[in-house]
Amino acid sequence: MNFVLSARRPFNLSVVVNSHGWVQLAPFSHDKESDGFDYLMELSSGQVIDLRVRPADGGDVQMETTAALNPAEAEELIGRVTWMLGLDQDLTPFYDLARAEPKLASMAEQGRGRILRSATLFEDAVKTLCTVNTSWAGTKRMVRGLVKGYGAEHAHAPGQRAFPTAARLAAASEQDLRANAKLGFRAPFVLGLAQAVAVGDLDLEALKESTAPTLEVRKQLLAIKGIGDYAAANLLMILGRYDFIPVDSWALKVVSKEWHDGQPIGRAEVEAAFAPWGAWKGLAYWFWNYA
DNA sequence: GGTAGACCTGGACGC
DNA sequence: GCGTCCAGGTCTACC
Numbered sequence: 001m002n003f004v005l006s007a008r009r010p011f012n013l014s015v016v017v018n019s020h021g022w023v024q025l026a027p028f029s030h031d032k033e034s035d036g037f038d039y040l041m042e043l044s045s046g047q048v049i050d051l052r053v054r055p056a057d058g059g060d061v062q063m064e065t066t067a068a069l070n071p072a073e074a075e076e077l078i079g080r081v082t083w084m085l086g087l088d089q090d091l092t093p094f095y096d097l098a099r100a101e102p103k104l105a106s107m108a109e110q111g112r113g114r115i116l117r118s119a120t121l122f123e124d125a126v127k128t129l130c131t132v133n134t135s136w137a138g139t140k141r142m143v144r145g146l147v148k149g150y151g152a153e154h155a156h157a158p159g160q161r162a163f164p165t166a167a168r169l170a171a172a173s174e175q176d177l178r179a180n181a182k183l184g185f186r187a188p189f190v191l192g193l194a195q196a197v198a199v200g201d202l203d204l205e206a207l208k209e210s211t212a213p214t215l216e217v218r219k220q221l222l223a224i225k226g227i228g229d230y231a232a233a234n235l236l237m238i239l240g241r242y243d244f245i246p247v248d249s250w251a252l253k254v255v256s257k258e259w260h261d262g263q264p265i266g267r268a269e270v271e272a273a274f275a276p277w278g279a280w281k282g283l284a285y286w287f288w289n290y291a
Numbered sequence: 292g293g294t295a296g297a298c299c300t301g302g303a304c305g306c
Numbered sequence: 307g308c309g310t311c312c313a314g315g316t317c318t319a320c321c
Contacts, residue, residue: 131314131315132314132315132316133313133314133315133316134313134314134315135313135314138314185316185317186316189316225316225317226315226316226317227316228315228316228317229315229316230315230316231315231316248314248315249313249314249315
């Protein structure tokens with residue numbers, strides 16, 4: 001089945017795909033030739049589908065799957081891909097601010113500003129936990145282990161697996177997660193998150209549509225064991241809320257080099273450097289790194 | 292509120 | 307090949 005999705009302009013699929021390292025994490029697969037991606041997705045019906053996302057004529061997005069979908073499944077797929085690519089995001093206020101900063105002045109012209117998301121916030125939360133206190137290679141290894149060990153398999157493509165649902169991960173033991181996915185001390189965090197989502201104690205997906213103040217959403221995220229300041233800010237960015245900067249060791253290096261002559265700095269200095277961007281400071285920081 | 296130490300793994304490095 | 311050190315955020319205990 002083929003679909004063409006339209007995006008609020010400006011939009012550039014290549015820029016979204018390369019907005020951060022998410023496309024390198026299973027079950028994403030980067031198609032470097034087109035700068036699109038392939039992805040395995042488990043729908044609510046339980047069907048695991050293959051997905052090809054490529055640029056379409058006129059700046060739209062072409063989406064293709066070999067699966068046969070009923071109307072409800074097709075609607076779910078379109079909704080999820082719309083979320084993953086932020087097709088309906090309006091970044092006009094940010095672009096207006098960015099025009100005054102030479103380093104980010106061409107954001108609108110280049111269609112930059114959206115950040116690639118996974119199909120569910122649960123998947124992004126688990127992936128964020130896998131970025132904590134480890135190298136990028138470690139993150140890729142852990143996520144690969146989770147998909148391989150616990151993801152549902154495509155019916156017609158043995159070995160091709162979707163990211164595991166909360167229910168699938170909740171059924172695992174902490175010891176298994178340590179052994180199979182090499183999660184280390186993150187295992188109880190991932191298991192606790194999966195169990196809370198699986199039994200309905202935590203509705204992460206509802207945060208996508210929440211109109212609650214960012215501080216309240218941040219508070220909910222910080223209540224999750226394993227989610228600290230950095231991880232919460234990262235998830236807020238994915239939710240389209242840019243009031244906080246995900247301050248990690250890289251952020252400290254960038255701001256130290258550019259604003260403080262390489263001298264040791266702390267979180268406060270990073271916040272201060274991007275304070276003029278107000279509610280958009282997280283996004284300004286993010287693309288400062290990709291400028 | 293601030294700080295120190297533990298958590299876990301892989302990579303870099305020295306021998 | 308082996309052992310040691312280090313990087314990377316968060317939690318917990320303690321002050």
